[in-house]
Amino acid sequence: MKISNDYIKQRLSEKFAGTQIDFTETYGMLSFVAPKDMNLKVLNFLFDDEELKFRFLTDICAVHYPDQKGKELAVVYHLHNLEDNVRIRFKIFTDINQPDVYTATGLFSAANWMERETYDFYGVNFIGHPNLKRILNVDEMDYFPLRKEYPLEDQSRVDKDDEMFGRGGTIGFGTEKTDHGTLVEMDKNNEGDEII
Amino acid sequence: MSEQHIKLPEGSIEKTTTTLNLGPTHPATHGVFQNILELDGERIVSAEQTIGYIHRAFEKIAERRPLYQITPLTDRLNYCSSPINNMGWHLTCEKLLGVKTPKRVDYLRVIIMELARIADHLICNSIVGVDSGAYTGFLYVMQYRELIYEIWEEVCGSRLTTNIGRIGGFERNFNDIAFQKLEKFLKEYPKVLEEFENLFTRNRIFMERLIGAGPISAERALNYGFTGPNLRAAGVDYDVRVHSPYSSYEDFKFDIPVGTTGDCYDRFLVRNQEMWQSLSIIEQAYQKVQEFKGAEAEVYHADVPEYYLPPKQDVYTKMEALIWHFKIIMGEIEMPPGEVYSSVEGANGEVGYYLISDGGRTPYRLHFRRPGFIYYQAFEELTKGAMLSDAIIVMSSLNLIAGEVDA
Secondary structure, three states, X not given: OOOOHXXXXXXXXXXXXXXXXXXXXXXXXXXXXXXXXXXXXXXXXXXXXXXXXXXXXXXXXXXXXXXXXXXXXXXXXXXXXXXXXXXXXXXXXXXXXXXXXXXXXXXXXXXXXXXXXXXXXXXXXXXOOOOOOOOOOOOOOOOOOOOOOOOOOOOOOOOOOOOHHHOOOOOOXXXXXXXXXXXXXXXXXXXXXXXX | OOOOOOOOOXXXXXXXXXXXXXXXXXXXXXXXXXXXXXXXXXXXXXXXXXXXXXXXXXXHHHHHOOHHXXXXXXXXXXXXXXXXXXXXXHHHHHHHHOOOOOHHHHHHHHHHHHHHHHHHHHHHHXXXXXXXXXXXXXXXXXXXXXXXXXXXXXXXXXXXXXXXXXXXXOOOOOOHHHHHHHHHHHHHHHHHHHXXXXXXXXXXXXXXXXXXXXXXXXXXXXXXXXXXXXXXXXXXXXXXXXXXXXXXXXXXXXXXXXXXXXOHHHHHHHHHHHHHHHHHHHHHHHHHHHOOOHHHHHOOXXXXXXXXXXXXXXXXXXXXXXXXXXXXXXXXXXXXXXXXXXXXXXXXXXXXXXXXXXXXXXXXXXXXXXXXXXXXXXXXXXXXXXXXXXXXXXXXXXXXXXHHHHO
């Protein structure tokens, strides 16, 4: 029996009737947001229920939204029901000053390294994780590199001239929030180039 | 002979296990990752992995690059079968943008992806042979792997990190030489694969080394997030090509080989069988491609003016083509906002791409779901209580590729 997104929505709303769950559907996949303290309850419900059977953890990652104050870090779980071939995305938001999230390693052994990677890149502290150390970066690193405030390149280098070859400085790619526009856009007062 | 006793200081603990550093630079590890093994004699008590030696910050770089510039990053994930990663990325972009590719493009993509699967499984299986002491198989099949590289070279120009295909199709039509090389491969390779199988499959020493090494049960494998041949060797027939068909895989007839115990021997056999199935898929796809005649045989990309560069003669003569060319190269195309997760069946398992776009020119967040990263966690459980030589065999039969583990 193929369970539909509406059925999953209905079961979740019934089971967690008191809490606010926001549902959206993007490109065919149901995606919902729940309060972060309920993450284990939701994951256990999706795992144990005999009709929902979301017993395969596809991925855990995090996203940083610096503009949403109080809910900057999102932890995203992708789950998969292999028998009925249904995927679902479960997001929780947490404050960046206190990014504590309960670990899913008790339920899925796959969550072990996925949560370490999320901690390494974003600083999400998984409570109860057996070995929460950095996994891909050096242990001595004291910042969380994938957060939006950290630039892509190491700013302490003095030997690279980024003005050449259209990189960095006043010319660059990126969205308006994370990077500058093209040279023409930056030059709003029509001053032209500075001749050195 | 009388015994000599060493007086240790008060309170010191005598170690009963040896720590062995199966370090990042080691001829038996395929890529740079480290295992710190605690050995009791020759039996492994515990294994701790250190990875990140080839971490190249792809996810951060991708936040600064327009979509077509991210394809070279995906090449370098699983570099033994880079076309599969490229095609997976193009499929993700096409899902986000709502592009539908013509059938001929789909069939050509299937040919390229299955060739990549054969290339990856060839490396994995022949290296399992090398690690158990048989070098000949590896060198013999490498000659036919060269043929695969030459086919990719005809299409895209590169052999290893191919950057093959574009959003909507391919950068150029497959020329006659590419098809001739494909025919040569299809004619000569089956005999080679049979010889390779004869060399290893019923070889007494090989079987004794591999049977029982690193077994895993189906529930543990599913709990660990295994996908691909490692999961199928444990008995679960999950294959993304069949479960969520992409690129017209539903038009092909093929079987999914499944093992029982999930040990190294089953993984070896599953990969061999998958190579036979891939050969059959390539033959079917080639036949279907040859059925297109006339104008349909010249189709090699979908009509996506915002992401596919127009032909140069149009750029020099028509206004719209000139504008699109400029906008694409200068990176001024804005993506529709949305979140999409799309996956393909890579040679090691499900390669997933989670792309979040906020309507800008570059992704807001791109995350790669890398199968190698996920199943390397299980290494300790697979080798607990096994001998040191089994650890080497388990590592190579899992097909760990450092580029995929670290990204």
